[in-house]
Amino acid sequence: xxxLSFPRFSAYLHRLVVRLGLVLxxxxxALSLPAxxxxxxxxxxxFGTVGMARTNTNDVEFVRxxxxxxxxxxxxxxNVDSILGLQANWRINSEFAAVVQGVSRYxxxxxxxxxxxxxxxxxxxxxxxxxxxxxxxxxxxxxxxxRLVGYSYLPVRPPGDYFWSLPxxxxxxxxxxxxxxxxxxxxxxxxxxxxxxxKIPLEDEQWNIGGSPMMGAYLEYxxxxxxxxxxxxxxxxxxxxxxxxxxxxxxxxxxxxxQARTSLDYLRVDxxxxxxxxxxxxxxxxxxxxxxxLNSIDQGSRAFxxxxxxxxxxxxxxxxxxxxxxxxxxRSRNYSPxxxxxxTQVQADSFSRQGTTIxxxxxxxxxxxxLKAQWDAIRGDSASIFPFRRERPGWDGRVDVFSLTMxxxx
Amino acid sequence: MRRLPFSALVALLPLVAAPSALAQSSATGGLxxxxxxxxxxxxxxxxxxxxxxxxxxxxxxxxREAQPADLEDSHPMRSQFYRRLVGKDISEINxxxxxxxxxxRMRALPKVATPEEMTQWIVANPCGIGFVEQAKVxxxxxxxxxxxx
Numbered sequence: 001x002x003x004l005s006f007p008r009f010s011a012y013l014h015r016l017v018v019r020l021g022l023v024l025x026x027x028x029x030a031l032s033l034p035a036x037x038x039x040x041x042x043x044x045x046x047f048g049t050v051g052m053a054r055t056n057t058n059d060v061e062f063v064r065x066x067x068x069x070x071x072x073x074x075x076x077x078x079n080v081d082s083i084l085g086l087q088a089n090w091r092i093n094s095e096f097a098a099v100v101q102g103v104s105r106y107x108x109x110x111x112x113x114x115x116x117x118x119x120x121x122x123x124x125x126x127x128x129x130x131x132x133x134x135x136x137x138x139x140x141x142x143x144x145x146x147r148l149v150g151y152s153y154l155p156v157r158p159p160g161d162y163f164w165s166l167p168x169x170x171x172x173x174x175x176x177x178x179x180x181x182x183x184x185x186x187x188x189x190x191x192x193x194x195x196x197x198x199k200i201p202l203e204d205e206q207w208n209i210g211g212s213p214m215m216g217a218y219l220e221y222x223x224x225x226x227x228x229x230x231x232x233x234x235x236x237x238x239x240x241x242x243x244x245x246x247x248x249x250x251x252x253x254x255x256x257x258x259q260a261r262t263s264l265d266y267l268r269v270d271x272x273x274x275x276x277x278x279x280x281x282x283x284x285x286x287x288x289x290x291x292x293x294l295n296s297i298d299q300g301s302r303a304f305x306x307x308x309x310x311x312x313x314x315x316x317x318x319x320x321x322x323x324x325x326x327x328x329x330x331r332s333r334n335y336s337p338x339x340x341x342x343x344t345q346v347q348a349d350s351f352s353r354q355g356t357t358i359x360x361x362x363x364x365x366x367x368x369x370x371l372k373a374q375w376d377a378i379r380g381d382s383a384s385i386f387p388f389r390r391e392r393p394g395w396d397g398r399v400d401v402f403s404l405t406m407x408x409x410x
Numbered sequence: 411m412r413r414l415p416f417s418a419l420v421a422l423l424p425l426v427a428a429p430s431a432l433a434q435s436s437a438t439g440g441l442x443x444x445x446x447x448x449x450x451x452x453x454x455x456x457x458x459x460x461x462x463x464x465x466x467x468x469x470x471x472x473x474r475e476a477q478p479a480d481l482e483d484s485h486p487m488r489s490q491f492y493r494r495l496v497g498k499d500i501s502e503i504n505x506x507x508x509x510x511x512x513x514x515r516m517r518a519l520p521k522v523a524t525p526e527e528m529t530q531w532i533v534a535n536p537c538g539i540g541f542v543e544q545a546k547v548x549x550x551x552x553x554x555x556x557x558x559x
Contacts, residue, residue, distance in 0.1 A: 047512055087512060099514055118514055127468050127475050137513060145513040152509035179467050184457035186467045222466060224457055225496075286497030317499060364501035367483060409508045 043089045049150040051081025051405035059395035060388040062378075064157050065147075066167040067108050069201035071389045072401065079106040081157060081405050083148055085117070097122045103148060108201040117148070117170060131176045136194065138168050140216060140233045141295055142280035150407035154289055154362055156374040157403075159311040159328035161356055162293055164387045166276075167200045168235065171214060185223040192216055196235060205242040212238045216276070225285035229278075236273040240264075241303060247342055255341055263340040267347075272300030287317040289324075302343075304350045305332035313358065320365070326358035332386075352387075354380025354397065369408045376401040440544040440558055441491055444551035449474055449537040454554040460496060462539060464506065465516045470537065477535040479528055480519040487525060491541045494557040 053072045055062050061071030064080045072080050083105040090098045101118040120134030137145035144166060147158050173194020180187045196212040216233025247260060278295040294310040311328035330352045337344070360374030380397040388399075443459050445451045451470050454462075461467040468476040481488040489500045510516050522528050525542055532538035533550055547553055 045511065047508060085512065089511075089517065091517065097517070101512065101514075120514065122514070132514065139513075143509075146509045149508055149512045152505050152512070181467055181469070184455045184461070186461060188466075222461075224460070317502070320499070320501065364499070367500075368504060370501070370505075409504070409512075 041091050043091075044086065045089070045410060046084070046086040047149045047151055047407075047409045048084040049081050049405050049407045050078070051083075051150075051156070051403060052076045052078055053080040053401060053403040055402070056400040057395070057398075058392075060385070060391040060399055062399060062401050063387060063389055064160065065164060066200050066387050067169070067198070068106055069108055069110055069389065081150070081403065082106070083150070085148060087118070095124055097124075105148070108199045108206050128179045129176070130178075131174065133174045135170055135172050135197070136175055136192065138171055138192070138194075138214070138216070138233070139190070139218065139231070140166050140168065140276050141231065141278045142218075142229050142282075142293060149409070150372075150405060151368070151370055151409045154315045154322060154324050155313065155326065155358060155360055156372045156405050159313070159326065159356065159358065160376075160387075161328035161330040161352075161354065162295065162309045162311045164330070164352075165297055165307060165309070167209065168196050168198055168214065170197050171195060172197055182221075185221065188220045188222070190218055190220075202242065203246065207242055208239060209235075209237065212236060225283055227280075227282040227284070229280045231276075231278050231280075233276045234273050235276075237269045237271070237301070240268060240270045241346075243267075243346060247346075259341055263342045266338055266340050266343055267301065267303040269301040269303055274299045274301070274304075287322075289313075289315040289317075289322070302336040302338070303346055305347065306334040307332050307352065315362070321361055321363045323361045324358070327355060328358065329355040348383065348385070350386045352380070352384045354378055354384040360403075368410060369406065372403070372405045372407065374401075374403045374405075376403070440556055441487070441494060441541050442544040442547055442553045442557065443539065443541050443555040444532060444547055445476075445554050446532050446536060446538045447550055447552050449539075449552075451537075451554055452552055456495070456555065459555045463495070463519070465510060465519065474537045477531075477538045478519050479531040479538065479540045480521050481525075481528065481541075482521050482523050485524070487541070487543075491557070494559075 053062070054074060054076045055072050056074065058073045061073055062080070063071035068079070070079065083103065085101060085103045087099065087101040092098065098121050099118060100116065102114050103117040104112045104114040106112060107115070116135060118135055118137055120132045120136055123131045139145045141163065143153065143158065144163065146152050147163065150156070171192070171194025173192060175190060175192035177188060177190040193215040196214050197210050199206040199208050212235050214233065214235035216231065218229055218231030220227065220229040244264065247264065248255060275298040276295065278293065281292045283290040291313045297307045299306050307330055309330040311326060313324060313326035315322045315324035332351050332353060335347060357377040358374065360372060363371045365371050378399045378401065382395055382397040384397050385391045443454065449470065450472055462476045462478050463480070468478070470476055483500065492498050492500065492503050507518050511518060522531050528540045529542060532540045544553070544556065
């Protein structure tokens with residue numbers, strides 16, 4: 001059990017703050033340069049979150065998403081939500097633009113090594129058609145492509161029950177979006193295709209999902225303050241879970257190589273295709289904000305359970321403070337039970353059956369700076385261990401998460 | 411551990427202490443959304459104005475492309491405009507644009523510093539569109555939508 005010792009944890013925070021300070025100083029200098037929307041211009045902007053989170057138990061670790069190998073326990077940690085992103089935009093002319101975005105956050109290898117999240121060339125052949133080529137964020141679900149920009153949404157982080165099963169954040173590929181007017185409302189469709197890029201930390205190893213082709217599409221109808229979106233996406237995995245090393249330790253009794261191979265073949269992920277369906281409804285008018293999202297995931301591999309998830313979130317702005325209330329849930333379904341040795345144990349790792357009550361407030365304290373405080377009350381089955389990290393036997397499925405963040409954009 | 415909130419706040423001081431609203435008189439009368447008269451657009455619905463200023467759709471019914479300009483954040487007329495148009499606070503407008511910009515959907519609208527520059531923008535672009543005090547509208551502009559106080 002090599003969890004973060006206090007000095008090491010403290011060093012993380014210190015390094016983060018120093019980096020944030022340095023980058024903000026540089027960005028501050030950049031901001032004082034004139035930046036106007038003229039053709040041929042070059043602009044730099046950024047976003048970030050300084051966050052602290054803790055829970056009320058040491059029995060599990062709470063993570064923001066699957067990319068995080070370690071999470072929050074009883075001690076405050078800055079790793080869950082802290083992030084810094086910098087984006088450079090070069091507008092070549094009215095048709096072409098190039099964008100690069102780098103992001104530093106706690107990631108699969110327990111470092112804050114910056115990554116290129118976006119790097120693309122955007123072509124707008126007409127005011128209604130837009131195409132992008134390069135490294136792109138994915139919109140598997142509504143708002144999934146701005147999950148890291150805390151300033152852009154109401155709660156501290158996108159509801160985990162809904163987004164946890166979404167480890168993919170970038171593809172190398174292309175997308176195209178078309179907008180069509182319907183009276184004074186708009187209909188927008190988008191399609192994308194690309195090769196996934198990313199690593200998912202497992203117990204001791206990392207699962208590299210790079211090279212897996214994914215594609216998707218959505219249709220979105222905007223009518224005044226209402227926005228309705230339906231979307232579909234799929235990914236065809238091209239690698240297996242790296243569980244071979246651990247597999248023998250999962251199974252207490254003697255196992256022949258043949259038996260192990262049969263079990264692993266049953267749990268094969270390589271070559272399987274998972275399907276993602278979602279529906280989102282957003283109402284945003286005056287002081288009110290309301291979101292309702294539903295998704296259904298059909299897994300191709302017998303190693304993972306299919307699932308339903310959803311959330312509802314409502315906020316009402318009073319002056320510069322917006323209290324909000326939400327509920328999210330996730331339910332595994334359609335297991336493929338088997339008496340083959342080890343199968344049940346591997347499947348148990350992706351099981352979830354829980355709901356989360358979210359209570360919090362966002363305070364827009366200054367221009368482009370928001371402070372947020374949030375309480376997440378997660379109530380689940382004790383077997384609902386996905387995607388928590390390092391759960392201890394005997395955990396009762398309940399965890400409360402307390403979060404404080406400062407989000408900013410520049 | 412206690413060091414984080416404090417040093418983070420120090421690091422952010424330049425942002426928090428950004429210049430507050432300029433001491434300029436704000437429009438007490440009506441605001442009007444105006445289009446360059448040469449563009450040939452006479453009237454828009456509230457939804458159409460929202461579509462243009464939120465970057466959702468920017469073609470007029472006659473097929474010409476709207477060229478909107480926004481005011482700098484610090485100008486009080488900007489918050490009046492969005493409050494009257496959609497009932498939203500400036501922080502919510504900026505949150506909306508941060509989502510658009512950092513998910514690469516679109517760029518922010520071009521920004522001008524003063525209402526005078528706004529009228530210059532509208533005159534200089536064949537289908538320029540912006541918001542001005544209704545009392546200051548002349549023949550160079552078509553009022554396409556009125557926002558009562």
